[in-house]
Amino acid sequence: MNPEALTVVLDGQWAELRREVRKQLSENAYDEPRDLSTEDYRVWVLDQLHKLAKTGQPRLGFAREYGGGGDIGGSVVSFELLGLGDLSLMVKSGVQWGLFGGAVQLLGTKQHHERYLSRIMDLDLPGCFAMTETGHGSDVQHLRTTATYDPETRQFVIDTPDPSARKDYIGNAARDGRMAVVFAQLVTGGESRGVHAFLVPIRNELGEPLPGVEIGDCGRKGGLNGVDNGRLTFRSVRVPREALLNRYGDVAEDGTYSSPIESDGRRFFTMLGTLIRGRISVAGAATSAAERALALAVRYGEQRRQFNAPGDAEEVVVLDYRAHQRKLLPAIAKTYALHFAQEELVRKLHEIQSAEEEVDEHSQRELESRAAGIKAMATWHATKTIQTAREACGGAGYLAANVLTVLKADTDVFTTFEGDNTVLLQLVAKGLLTNYRDHFSDLSPLAMARFVAEQVVETVIERTAARKVIERLVDAAPGRDDDGVLFDRGWQVALFEDREKHVLEGCARRLRRAAEGDPFEAFNDAQDHVLSAARVHVDRVVLEAFVAAIERCEDDEARGVLNQLCDLYVLSNLEEDRAWFLEHGRLTASRAKSVIAAVNELCAKLRPDARLLVDAFAIPEPFLRAEMLG
Amino acid sequence: MNPEALTVVLDGQWAELRREVRKQLSENAYDEPRDLSTEDYRVWVLDQLHKLAKTGQPRLGFAREYGGGGDIGGSVVSFELLGLGDLSLMVKSGVQWGLFGGAVQLLGTKQHHERYLSRIMDLDLPGCFAMTETGHGSDVQHLRTTATYDPETRQFVIDTPDPSARKDYIGNAARDGRMAVVFAQLVTGGESRGVHAFLVPIRNELGEPLPGVEIGDCGRKGGLNGVDNGRLTFRSVRVPREALLNRYGDVAEDGTYSSPIESDGRRFFTMLGTLIRGRISVAGAATSAAERALALAVRYGEQRRQFNAPGDAEEVVVLDYRAHQRKLLPAIAKTYALHFAQEELVRKLHEIQSAEEEVDEHSQRELESRAAGIKAMATWHATKTIQTAREACGGAGYLAANVLTVLKADTDVFTTFEGDNTVLLQLVAKGLLTNYRDHFSDLSPLAMARFVAEQVVETVIERTAARKVIERLVDAAPGRDDDGVLFDRGWQVALFEDREKHVLEGCARRLRRAAEGDPFEAFNDAQDHVLSAARVHVDRVVLEAFVAAIERCEDDEARGVLNQLCDLYVLSNLEEDRAWFLEHGRLTASRAKSVIAAVNELCAKLRPDARLLVDAFAIPEPFLRAEMLG
Ligand SMILES: Cc1cc2nc3c(=O)[nH]c(=O)nc-3n(C[C@H](O)[C@H](O)[C@H](O)COP(=O)(O)OP(=O)(O)OC[C@H]3O[C@@H](n4cnc5c(N)ncnc54)[C@H](O)[C@@H]3O)c2cc1C
């Protein structure tokens, strides 16, 4: 079978763009440098970034009127694909065009667009996205940097009031950035109006820090050492009134504040919500990296032999060991699942952010929630999968020449940046528990207990993809009770939906019951339950995306393989969580045991397709070069 | 409460030595260099190694008559403690004194000891342990390097017959080693006698490769970049007859082969068995590194605040979040458990290797099995725990200045070297299934199916520590059936024993039943079952060690804390594996749910002791310095 038929399904809506970007990637082979000093690596990445700017790819996500491509989904997809190559380059490009450029485009207005977008796209103006402070990372609503309006001079004065308010971990800050989008509490007329974004020049044309700007270097990191993360401290730095990115809030010359959104919190979370592309891109890049790791491990696993089988002269190919199959095949299945979910997510993002009219809040929040959930699950999956792939290659897996340790080190922080996963999952749960009502985006998980206590929550399972198909499948799910049901898609989806509903309702009941006491205690005691609710929700959303992908697959053979792979995704998920199903009477003991057997069986069945499955990722060959593969 | 009372229990038999080594470590502060080039890092480590040689610590494990300390257990313990500091230094010292020196001592005879041991201890003769080949790592019985005896010249001719026979990943080979213990198939009189070890000079005094020896460099690795791993190819390299380390097999001048052990396989595995210290040391070092990671994460978790609790002006300390406690506290409990198991293991090793008479084979094999099992579990635990600790420190955790990513990178290979964990667990299972009978050490897992088919295996649960106490506890285990039993030690131990027996018997039955067909298929289909058997066995052995440690604790307060910690070890193990207990009718659904609640409760209860628990590891302060801790 030709992997092409699977690639078509994986490629989805932006198939043509993917093909183009892959071609470009393999021609330029933005390959990883090894064993460079931090400084040399940074130089190398900057150099590659300039090359990338020339391809025009980074323009995709910007508005056409300023020379952009006006293709939001496409811009995320092309960023995702950079995740196949050097990840410092990927992150640095994300900082420049996604975070910095994105903030100017989405939080700024015409004046900013006209003045800066073209220079940003060209990398003529390298910039930073300076949100996180030493003291506040997850809880960005409480940032402490201030921007105080001075009506006399019509300037904002940017200040770092104390060391914990120093901007920290900021990409592009330590070496290359000329300007930063700085998030700070806007103060005017003695009143604080919450966090807003300001364009603050930080270096002159010679690359020297501007007066009042102190720049530090985060130094060596666990990975991504081609990115110059740094620290920014502001000592009464003055910027003109126009430095305020004023789409969501503005200050008149006399200092009067105005905004289309009244509540400070709501305004800030609306701003954050528009910046969601970064989070989605990281999720996609994590999956790209996992795909590359799996492709390397499968190729090695198919050629590496160890130990003789009795009576066989040739040694056993390690991928023929069931234990080895169990390491890699369920991971491949889940990677496909997440890939499809990512594709659905990007499609939704594109639809919502390209819409002519205002999108209803419910959809916007649902999108944010999905982005948070898939980002968390995809990045944890990448962390785990790359680690497994490394171990699956034995000693060879530990050599930098075989790429896997590099991937592990570089992707490690994906679970933390663009939102810490544990915090993100709480955001997801909160959305579900409050049915995306007010304040959904208030990231403080502690607020949750209050909301839940206040509201009678009806948990609605909203299907997110292939709604009709899924309805049909679920309705047709067999009532029969033999092990055959394990492989029935309708039964599987119904089981996932049922789990989600049950966990969520239990969680809501528990929070409500406890809400009479200390709200923090109430919330805290249920925190593991809250996290489970988010997890099983995402599992279901991901399954739906898999079903939708199979549905649009037109090749019979490919569809057959995808069906088996989907079974493996479902059954290994069931296997991991079978205690829950047993505890809640959803599976009998003997059915639970047959789940284990079914996973073994599927591993054996899919073994011959392992290579096909990873070939279908269509990773450009230069990125699959490794010493161990000869 | 003073952590000292816990430290005493953790320190165990070699308490005094531990105190001394810790003092030395903190004075010398073999601290980690950051951002060095590979070459500079190697130079730094070699330099430190010379300093270490001067402390006399490396002499501990060698025989007194050659200037050693004659303290086998002590030598492992002092190596373990090096695991708190720079891990390249730890590994390089392990290569020099543990592997290279150890092989000369344990496989050589008087002539070798007299000639080399003193120079090895002084680091006057830096050496390698060259077992692994490009083509054979786990299956070392099938190494392909040859050592052919030439009676004419009374020399062995060492040869690398093909590229896959090249020695690979060899520590100390790329830069500093002068000599290597080379494992090769001994051929004399045209007959092959299996793998033996030979002392082969590889570089001259100037550090240049000797004629016929081709030396390559493995280059940059995922970590441990201060160790110069390399590759060795031999082109008809001639060494004198005396180069054979001839304790277990010798060749007379005329080429006649003689050995106290007849079977080639058995002889080789006996040789490997004596070399077990390296594996045990890696297990210990992994636990040291996990302890350091946890100490860092707990300190940070106690000072880091994020998000306001409603109605509270101060932000919440992140370790007060249940989710955060769940990341760190069960990991601390398991680390204590593994620490105690390691201590028992070292004691046993010391007892067996210091014995005057020959030790019975059963004990020797049981020791090897325990070493394999604890090495696998401890190194996987370290990998997981360090990753968790990194994530628990958010963005700060990703900076090299905060140590965690360095620990992660350096320890990553522990799951692979000194035996791949998946292979080791199969060794454990095999020992159990055959009750340590013949050929236990034949690493080929495929041989297992045969043995099991041949033998009626009676699974005997042999208690490994605190036998009397455990017998008493189990006998007194309550028959009563309320949730209180969850905290009854006797009930807990009985449950672990019962699980082990059941899994093991099921495994044996399955293998026997299937043995009529293709033996590889039979084995392969049951491989996940086999691995489970090993895992639950080690879990039980580790629990016994915990019980024994509590038993010897004389301080009431400390004992109270240890009892809670042991409960947490047991209950989080139950929680993870509760599907099994449910499937096999060992826990009811409601009991299983109370296990989850009990873990939450224990986390809350132990939260105030978190700092105490990691302080008790008594890690020298220089190793707990981190930017994030101020
Ligand atoms: C390499 C790198 C690049 C970065 N680039 C940028 C950039 O360009 N611009 C920028 O603005 N920022 C950047 N960041 C910052 C990044 O976004 C933050 O590190 C991230 O948001 C996490 O915040 P934190 O580090 O403060 O962690 P914290 O919020 O302090 O979290 C620490 C730990 O506490 C836990 N925790 C926190 N709250 C809760 C809760 N309510 N319940 C349970 N557990 C909780 C978390 O799970 C985590 O384990 C970067 C960071 C890194 C490491």
Ligand SMILES: Cc1cc2nc3c(=O)[nH]c(=O)nc-3n(C[C@H](O)[C@H](O)[C@H](O)COP(=O)(O)OP(=O)(O)OC[C@H]3O[C@@H](n4cnc5c(N)ncnc54)[C@H](O)[C@@H]3O)c2cc1C
């Ligand atoms: C940094 C480093 C330092 C080292 N130092 C030394 C040294 O100084 N001297 C020395 O001699 N060696 C050294 N080694 C080699 C090390 O001991 C081997 O890498 C290790 O034994 C694993 O062997 P392998 O790499 O051939 O893996 P393989 O045996 O090829 O294993 C590859 C994969 O196949 C799987 N697998 C293999 N067999 C089975 C099976 N039967 N069932 C299921 N799965 C299976 C494994 O789990 C693994 O995931 C070092 C290695 C490294 C990376």
